[in-house]
Amino acid sequence: MQDLEIYIRDLKPLAASQWLSSHLDQLELDDQQVDAKAIKGRALYEGVTVNISLYPGASGKRYTCLVLEGASLPWNTDLEIARSAWRSMDTEVRCSPGEWKEGEPVEDEKWWRLDDRGEQLVVWN
Template identity: 60%
Template sequence: MEIPWVQDLEIYIRDLEPGAVSRWLEGQLDNVRLDDADVATVSKGTGLFNGAALRITLYPGAFGKRFTSLVIEGDELPWNSDLECARSAWRMMEGEIRCSLGEWQEGDSLDDEQWWRLDHRGEQQVVWN
């Protein structure tokens, strides 16, 4: 039976370290099953939040190869926005994390797209390139 995935969160992690996502998510979710030891290949996993199943996917090589896209899908999510998720990830990983401002739709041009960038300089809105 296919589970309907209603909501999703997506963040982009620069220069992802092996195991970093699973270590972070183990402190946020229950029953995390994600093998992210090889960050050069797509990794799929699962977790639970308030008893609800989540699907976790890592897509390496996003936006010029240095970023890995992390997508978390489920009926109920631990964060209300991509930015809240990015803040949580940044506190644990302390690298550069990016996420959309929330207005982007599939098919929109990315040329002038504004993103949140979280890093040692703080939170800033930037154009990706």
């Protein structure tokens, strides 16, 4: 099972579903109101189910965490999906560089930040 996770700043209603609908089939995601505790959806990719979760208010009020889970996804890494989301939504997107593992200290943890300044590894705060 593949699992991709990104954080989208100031996500606008329907922006995630409009972007994802160009990459996934039979998308079922009601992101009309992006202030719910969690928004669950699903779609198909290459005929296989993809589970979609949106978590508004993640890592501070301005970010929404998007998680995609499936046997196969249109992207292979968090950075690939972040690039696609940023190009489509034109808002800051962040993701893990993939080096951190659960249980490791996070003091100097770096994240990819994609925005109009480009792609940079930054400390989250």
